[in-house]
Amino acid sequence: MTKFKELLQNSFSLSGLAEEHAHGLSEIAQPMSLKSGAVLFKAGDPGNGCYAIIEGSMKVSVVSVDGSEQLLAVLGQGSLVGEIALLDGSERSATVTALKPSQLAFISKAAFYRYADENPAVYRHMLQIVATRLRRSNDALAARSFLPLNGRVAQTLLQLSETFGKQVDNNKILVHYKISQAEIANMAGGARENVSRVLNVWKREGVISRLSGYYCLEKPEVLRAAAEL
Amino acid sequence: MTKFKELLQNSFSLSGLAEEHAHGLSEIAQPMSLKSGAVLFKAGDPGNGCYAIIEGSMKVSVVSVDGSEQLLAVLGQGSLVGEIALLDGSERSATVTALKPSQLAFISKAAFYRYADENPAVYRHMLQIVATRLRRSNDALAARSFLPLNGRVAQTLLQLSETFGKQVDNNKILVHYKISQAEIANMAGGARENVSRVLNVWKREGVISRLSGYYCLEKPEVLRAAAEL
DNA sequence: ATATCTCTGTGATACCGGTCACAAAATAGC
DNA sequence: GCTATTTTGTGACCGGTATCACAGAGATAT
Numbered sequence A, B: 001m002t003k004f005k006e007l008l009q010n011s012f013s014l015s016g017l018a019e020e021h022a023h024g025l026s027e028i029a030q031p032m033s034l035k036s037g038a039v040l041f042k043a044g045d046p047g048n049g050c051y052a053i054i055e056g057s058m059k060v061s062v063v064s065v066d067g068s069e070q071l072l073a074v075l076g077q078g079s080l081v082g083e084i085a086l087l088d089g090s091e092r093s094a095t096v097t098a099l100k101p102s103q104l105a106f107i108s109k110a111a112f113y114r115y116a117d118e119n120p121a122v123y124r125h126m127l128q129i130v131a132t133r134l135r136r137s138n139d140a141l142a143a144r145s146f147l148p149l150n151g152r153v154a155q156t157l158l159q160l161s162e163t164f165g166k167q168v169d170n171n172k173i174l175v176h177y178k179i180s181q182a183e184i185a186n187m188a189g190g191a192r193e194n195v196s197r198v199l200n201v202w203k204r205e206g207v208i209s210r211l212s213g214y215y216c217l218e219k220p221e222v223l224r225a226a227a228e229l
Numbered sequence C: 001a002t003a004t005c006t007c008t009g010t011g012a013t014a015c016c017g018g019t020c021a022c023a024a025a026a027t028a029g030c
Numbered sequence D: 001g002c003t004a005t006t007t008t009g010t011g012a013c014c015g016g017t018a019t020c021a022c023a024g025a026g027a028t029a030t
Helices: A003-014 A019-028 A083-088 A109-118 A120-146 A149-164 A181-188 A192-204 A220-226 B003-014 B019-028 B083-088 B109-118 B120-146 B149-164 B181-188 B192-204 B220-226
Strands: A030-034 A039-041 A049-055 A058-063 A069-075 A095-098 A102-108 A165-168 A172-175 A208-211 A214-217 B030-034 B039-041 B049-055 B058-063 B069-075 B095-098 B102-108 B165-168 B172-175 B208-211 B214-217
Touching: A003 A019, A019 A102, A019 A109, A019 A120, A049 A083, A049 A109, A058 B120, A069 A120, A069 A149, A069 A181, A069 B120, A083 A120, A083 B120, A102 A109, A109 A120, A109 B120, A120 A149, A120 B058, A120 B069, A120 B083, A120 B109, A120 B120, A149 A165, A149 A172, A149 A181, A149 A192, A149 A214, A149 A220, A181 A192, A192 A208, B003 B019, B019 B102, B019 B109, B019 B120, B049 B083, B049 B109, B069 B120, B069 B149, B069 B181, B083 B120, B102 B109, B109 B120, B120 B149, B149 B165, B149 B172, B149 B181, B149 B192, B149 B214, B149 B220, B181 B192, B192 B208
Parallel strands: none
Antiparallel strands: A030 A102, A039 A095, A049 A102, A058 A069, A058 A095, A165 A172, A172 A214, A208 A214, B030 B102, B039 B095, B049 B102, B058 B069, B058 B095, B165 B172, B172 B214, B208 B214
């Protein structure tokens, strides 16, 4: 078995798929790699398949005419990306860009359906993934309408901690991912300057801290309270 | 065949499902009806199945602690509701309320999976529905960050026209659904008063009109342009 | 090390849109 | 029909946040 297939199987297992299907899918996937900053596809492109992230990380975003950007998600190893267009047969709904050098596995629409028709577990798994994303997206939308900026920043930090967090001490969480204020602002949907202000207030209050470039959530409860709908 | 099953089959066919599966699903569904204003379930409830709307209409919303409400969708005949919790096994992610007296068909989680495992077309169809919803939700989120209020109202009107629109004349669309400014405001994420102002500007410009309580999109292009990201 | 570039912090100002307060109009109920 | 209730229209005011404008701090590169 190639190194790629092994990684790929791990990736699929990571995402919660049973061993046998992780194997089956790895058979039909095409390897590909992207340099940091490379665009996988843009909103509006035709979509004929989806990708599994084997290594690296990608951002999913929507860009407006004036160039400003809304990040929908930052995805890492084991995540699936590009599934919406595959499933509803329409064009790509967002732009996906590599944040680091990344290894992907492409699964074509035809191959996906061919395999899944034989293995309904794959359908169930896919439904799970998409449903969870829908739930997230709805939550973000609700946050947008109910929470002021600091609440949305809190939500963003907590979300990042879900994907990249490492527990340290008792209930302190280190977000093991280099992220700039500008990116946090794009996720939280606010101006970078204001995000800076919010973060500094929390820094002074000891709610968060920065350890060698990484954010550390010192008092996650405070953030959770701020992100409460 | 009972009246209920007949309606149900129609409903499923309406949503684009093949005849045979519309029939099959109608066999495993439980009929139920709701009065106007009745709550089908609330966010946080356990979720053990989903519902097809056979007759009537429902709103899907998230409510904040202070009582304000964000509408995620207004769904009518032929739509599925409550599928997120069914699919990801978590609690209900939003609250669903009947807007009119409604007829529903309940499909339990067990019955759904039992049937779908035998008929992968059902899985494909469900994936389509959920993917489209995710696309919508992402669009709404992007709109929230990029568009000013009038753009969001435009987007909301267009969305309603997708579900309830009837083409009249050349490219005029009648939204065949009674809806108040307050509800539009809840979907667009703005204050009712400001939505009123926006609508009136368009009414004066002949972009929209009201025909016996229904909104009519006279110049959908203008709305589409306003909702452009 | 020095220059360059990107990130971060902070004030000042402007504006969009939320809130309050009613009045007018439309609907529903009797 | 006539009232009660819900919707709708509009002005005035205020607050959160975007925007502008830099200055300092950290990175990166040569």
